[in-house]
Amino acid sequence: MIFKNNSYKLDRNQKLLQSYKYVANSIIEIKNTNSYNVIGISSSLNYKESKYIAVKNVYNQLIDKGLDALLINAELEPESNSLVNKKGKIWEFKNLNVNDMKNIILEEKEKRDLILINIPPILIMADALEYSKLCDSIILLERYSYSKYRDYENTIAQLNDNNINISGVITYR
């Protein structure tokens, strides 16, 4: 007996969606296993926009799973004005003071299931490391063919030297 159409055939977008869901599930498992409330997502790469879009996609999947999560996009731009935008469930900060960030996290930690912070590359921005210290754990987001061994090793070394926990790495092509 030959079974026709007895396979999972997903198109490109569906595969992409499933991969984001997989990542979201992994983050939820990390959160539940270790009781983390604040997870930062950083990188050794210097990609701003594409990293933020990836983090946002992961965040959307976390919301779809019923999590009361908050996404903070903590940008650092030298010689630029600071910005605080707290509308909706995605907050945009620019050049926010570390103490202010700390206060916001303390304030929202009890109210939310999870706070996800999009942190700039630690090797490039000094304050990024300070933001990382405010998190329970850090997840690295790296890209195949672009992430260099040297930069990745230095990022891990920086985090380890500051006793910052690294839960895992998300990769994309």
Next chain:
Amino acid sequence: MFEHFGIMDIFSTIKKYKITLSIITIFPILFFGFKGLKAIKNSFNNEYPKESSNVYLYTSSYHVEPIGEAVNYSKMDAGFYKSLPNDYVAMINSDQCMKYVYEKLLQSYSKEYIIQNSLLKENEDISNVDDLNISHIAELYEAKQYESTMLLNIYSVTYNEELSKLIADTCNSYIYENISKIIKHSKINSVGNTEQYLSLKQAQEELEPLGYSLIEISQPSTLKSIVKLLIKQTIIPIILIIALCLFIVFLIAFLNPVMNRKSDFNEYKIPVIGEIKNNGKIKEV
């Protein structure tokens, strides 16, 4: 050295620089493609004269013998002795001699006459009469040492008897008026002249074994010749360019190691919690 290097690195480097590589390869491919097509078109158009055409082949032969101190050197060194005609050959084939011949020809004939009565009429570079210049005279005559002897021959080939003779006579006068006064180690004597009226094919058969390249005849275009031409003009250069690009990709992948696979991250004992199957620019889903 090769711990972090594999075939995946080469493929990912090609993918990373695909636009640059495409631009680098597309222009040479187009260039050599057009060159190949042009060569095929020219082979059909028969840019060279047909083998059935008849020409006047005028041959002037000369003998060189050492004089003065060169006689003693020649006895000691056979190589020096046999190389004496080369000085004459070089000066006859030089730009000065060509200029001398060119000016003498123009005293007797017009440019149009010279072009129409010589192999220059099939020359692509001469689209009109005024294009004729001194460098084209090299296609009317050639001087060469005969094997390893003390003889040298000057051949001139045209479609007109008088023109062939004039070219040979002009070379002869150049030898005695100019060259003989400069070269002190030897003297040159005329042995004789011959004049033949042959088909181009026969003339080519006579001159080619002696190393003369005055005559090129169009060959009938066969499939084999076209394929050969295509391979030589187009396919081999394209393969070389692609090979060069691959070599550069290899160097980039080798000297700039990046993380290309899950196992590269596993080395650092940090678990890969997910792989986003995104090919290309990241977009919102």
